Amino acid sequence: xxxxxxxxxxxxxxAASMVGFSSAEPAGALTGPVAMTADDLxxxxxxxxxxxxxxxxxxxxxxxxxxxxRPPGAAAGTKEQQALNFQAFDAASGAPTSxxxxxxxxxxxxxxxALAVSPDKSTLYAGGTFGAVNGTKVGxxxxxxxxxxxxxxxxxxxxxxxxxxxxxxxxxxxxxGNFTSxxxxxxxxxxxxxxxxxxxxxxxxxxxxxxxxxxxSPDGSxxxxxxxxxxxxxxxxxxxxxxxxxxxxxxxTYPGFxxxxxxxxxxxxxxxxxYTGNEGTGGGVFDGRIAMDxxxxxxxxxxxxxxxxxxxxxxxxxxxSASHAHNCSSMGQFPQMNDRQHLLAESVDNPRPLLGWFPxxxxxxxxxxxxxxxxxxxxxxxxxxxxxxxGEFTRVxxxxxxxxxxxxxxxxxxDTRSPSVPQALTASLAARGAVRLxxxxxxxxxxxxxxxxxxxxxxxxxxxxxxxxxxxxxxxxTSDTATQPGTTYSYQVTVSDAAGNTSAMSAAASxxxxxxxx
Numbered sequence: 001x002x003x004x005x006x007x008x009x010x011x012x013x014x015a016a017s018m019v020g021f022s023s024a025e026p027a028g029a030l031t032g033p034v035a036m037t038a039d040d041l042x043x044x045x046x047x048x049x050x051x052x053x054x055x056x057x058x059x060x061x062x063x064x065x066x067x068x069x070r071p072p073g074a075a076a077g078t079k080e081q082q083a084l085n086f087q088a089f090d091a092a093s094g095a096p097t098s099x100x101x102x103x104x105x106x107x108x109x110x111x112x113x114a115l116a117v118s119p120d121k122s123t124l125y126a127g128g129t130f131g132a133v134n135g136t137k138v139g140x141x142x143x144x145x146x147x148x149x150x151x152x153x154x155x156x157x158x159x160x161x162x163x164x165x166x167x168x169x170x171x172x173x174x175x176x177g178n179f180t181s182x183x184x185x186x187x188x189x190x191x192x193x194x195x196x197x198x199x200x201x202x203x204x205x206x207x208x209x210x211x212x213x214x215x216x217s218p219d220g221s222x223x224x225x226x227x228x229x230x231x232x233x234x235x236x237x238x239x240x241x242x243x244x245x246x247x248x249x250x251x252x253t254y255p256g257f258x259x260x261x262x263x264x265x266x267x268x269x270x271x272x273x274x275y276t277g278n279e280g281t282g283g284g285v286f287d288g289r290i291a292m293d294x295x296x297x298x299x300x301x302x303x304x305x306x307x308x309x310x311x312x313x314x315x316x317x318x319x320x321s322a323s324h325a326h327n328c329s330s331m332g333q334f335p336q337m338n339d340r341q342h343l344l345a346e347s348v349d350n351p352r353p354l355l356g357w358f359p360x361x362x363x364x365x366x367x368x369x370x371x372x373x374x375x376x377x378x379x380x381x382x383x384x385x386x387x388x389x390x391g392e393f394t395r396v397x398x399x400x401x402x403x404x405x406x407x408x409x410x411x412x413x414x415d416t417r418s419p420s421v422p423q424a425l426t427a428s429l430a431a432r433g434a435v436r437l438x439x440x441x442x443x444x445x446x447x448x449x450x451x452x453x454x455x456x457x458x459x460x461x462x463x464x465x466x467x468x469x470x471x472x473x474x475x476x477x478t479s480d481t482a483t484q485p486g487t488t489y490s491y492q493v494t495v496s497d498a499a500g501n502t503s504a505m506s507a508a509a510s511x512x513x514x515x516x517x518x
Contacts, residue, residue, distance in 0.1 A: 035412045036385075038398060043089075047080065049065045049066065051065065058090065059099070060377060060386075064390065124144040156197070167214040174223055175192070211227040215267045288306075289321055318345050319346045384413055415447065419444035425437065
């Protein structure tokens with residue numbers, strides 16, 4: 001006798017508990033807390049490495065070591081426009097604006113390594129290795145009027161070597177790098193100047209090695225320093241320190257806090273805390289991210305994924321990071337793998353589990369460090385937000401491994417890509433005339449919580465919910481008990497994400513039940 005349709009629905013709903021899982025917790029869906037999709041948008045490219053990104057009023061500034069830009073989809077060497085180590089882009093279209101600056105140097109290789117915008121968004125500060133901007137002489141640090149895209153000649157600073165990090169307030173421009181003097185006065189890897197004139201401030205923390213990143217506390221009283229150093233003002237404080245914003249005197253040091261083979265490559269902050277991005281070398285390294293509390297200056301959490309972190313960016317409760325992660329097993333996440341996952345997302349409250357957002361790039365071409373992405377910024381225009389990624393990559397691995405060099409961006413618009421089509425569907429006979437169905441879980445790069453719809457002979461009969469990530473692709477299963485004896489059934493499955501994007505039908509699996517047809 002045919003079972004009632006209500007019985008079929010009940011079976012389908014119960015099947016959700018039958019989905020197989022690893023002991024690792026599933027990642028979150030796009031709708032919470034991840035807001036950016038993994039759907040990359042058409043973006044102009046560079047012919048070299050993008051080291052730094054900044055944004056203001058719907059414009060994204062990119063600095064690095066490159067000489068041209070070209071349209072999305074254009075092969076290297078074609079349709080190029082000159083852009084000497086800098087280009088401004090429209091955040092919404094991904095196309096260049098009319099703001100083009102040439103950063104050059106008399107000898108050696110010019111490069112832009114740091115970009116930061118003033119709080120009023122009128123001035124862009126650029127640091128790196130360069131002696132002139134559009135022919136105006138500068139000394140590794142320059143100020144640019146954003147409205148006119150011209151160098152501010154009254155801002156006169158001369159750092160003795162490369163500038164690698166910048167933080168700006170209304171009263172000071174803080175910067176760090178390889179330099180040991182500024183304007184002929186001793187400044188050991190960190191300094192501050194007047195934002196209008198470039199006059200040197202008394203801020204003078206003495207670090208014994210390069211400064212790479214800085215940020216200022218919300219109340220303006222403290223500056224967080226990150227870099228390669230082992231000591232600050234003579235105190236043991238490897239890679240991380242907090243100093244007074246006026247004098248540079250130590251406020252908090254961190255002896256033994258970060259492994260000696262690890263350095264802080266980048267810093268970012270929200271209203272309550274700051275976050276480090278770390279790179280290590282050799283065995284026993286720390287390559288992950290640390291969340292710190294602004295009020296106590298203590299650690300809130302740290303993740304221990306392996307694969308050097310180059311950049312971090314907070315956006316709406318999520319910490320996005322650029323790295324070449326290859327092992328997060330110490331956090332109960334993905335195991336050691338030969339491939340690299342270059343972009344990750346974590347809740348600012350807890351790094352575990354990794355959130356379900358896994359767009360990816362390649363490492364970059366031979367002859368580079370092959371790190372992949374190196375810079376992040378979040379920009380807004382026309383009511384849409386965009387996460388921009390810069391680096392030395394040449395392909396977007398998560399989108400058909402298509403060619404895309406130096407820059408890529410992701411929006412917070414509704415997700416448009418469907419999960420992968422369910423694979424390896426099998427139909428087998430079970431007890432009491434039931435048909436057992438199994439298939440491999442699908443993958444969606446910005447939704448880990450998926451809904452499968454099962455069809456019998458073209459008619460929908462059940463839905464099954466399950467979670468999956470690129471490293472956890474469990475077998476999903478359900479049973480059809482509403483069958484008749486001696487009858488052949490054909491089954492197919494589709495899968496939908498939280499936005500309603502639905503895959504194509506799976507390949508069909510057929511089975512004939514026992515007995516004689518009625």
